[in-house]
Amino acid sequence: MRKLTASLAAVVLLVAGCTSGSDAVTRGTNFEFVSPGGQVDITYEGAQRQPLPPLSGEDLMTEGKQLAVADFPGKVVVINLWGSWCPPCRTEAPELERVQREVPGVQVLGIDVREDNRNAPQDFVRNHNLTYPSIYDPPGRSLLMLKGYPRNAVPSTIVLDKQHRVAMVFLRGLLASDLIPVVQRLTAE
Numbered sequence: 001m002r003k004l005t006a007s008l009a010a011v012v013l014l015v016a017g018c019t020s021g022s023d024a025v026t027r028g029t030n031f032e033f034v035s036p037g038g039q040v041d042i043t044y045e046g047a048q049r050q051p052l053p054p055l056s057g058e059d060l061m062t063e064g065k066q067l068a069v070a071d072f073p074g075k076v077v078v079i080n081l082w083g084s085w086c087p088p089c090r091t092e093a094p095e096l097e098r099v100q101r102e103v104p105g106v107q108v109l110g111i112d113v114r115e116d117n118r119n120a121p122q123d124f125v126r127n128h129n130l131t132y133p134s135i136y137d138p139p140g141r142s143l144l145m146l147k148g149y150p151r152n153a154v155p156s157t158i159v160l161d162k163q164h165r166v167a168m169v170f171l172r173g174l175l176a177s178d179l180i181p182v183v184q185r186l187t188a189e
Contacts (some may be wrong), residue, residue, distance in 0.1 A: 159183065
């Protein structure tokens with residue numbers, strides 16, 4: 001399964017037109033995504049971490065209300081791209097809820113993509129008893145500022161440190177056991 005996931009991620013990255021280079025982050029002042037060697041778990045340490053460009057959008061559950069990463073200052077933020085149509089997202093959502101509940105100083109923020117009707121993802125949130133917020137973004141416009149990031153890779157997760165710099169990217173479905181050590185390390189920094 002892992003090889004299949006890695007192969008699919010590599011294809012998605014190729015199709016999505018990711019930038020190329022030998023480093024995980026191109027030098028600059030904002031995060032620019034590159035998947036070295038087609039990796040699906042990418043860690044950024046120290047000076048490699050770059051700030052995430054402003055990311056915001058309309059709240060899935062409340063039309064007209066805006067959500068933004070900036071709403072969670074000083075917190076480790078776990079940004080998860082998902083869709084109610086996505087089978088791995090059904091497994092991943094309760095795992096993300098567990099991270100949200102069990103690790104102080106962490107905020108999960110979903111971004112619901114590729115859903116033209118708000119009812120299905122709203123039902124998904126209610127049926128899974130999710131308490132973390134999600135941005136409703138059918139075309140994925142909130143992600144346009146993330147240079148090179150494969151917006152079609154669903155599920156995928158971006159983990160930000162307390163300064164909202166990109167610390168880790170996962171281009172695969174996750175379990176709480178994948179995320180908890182990462183976010184605990186970041187909250188302790």
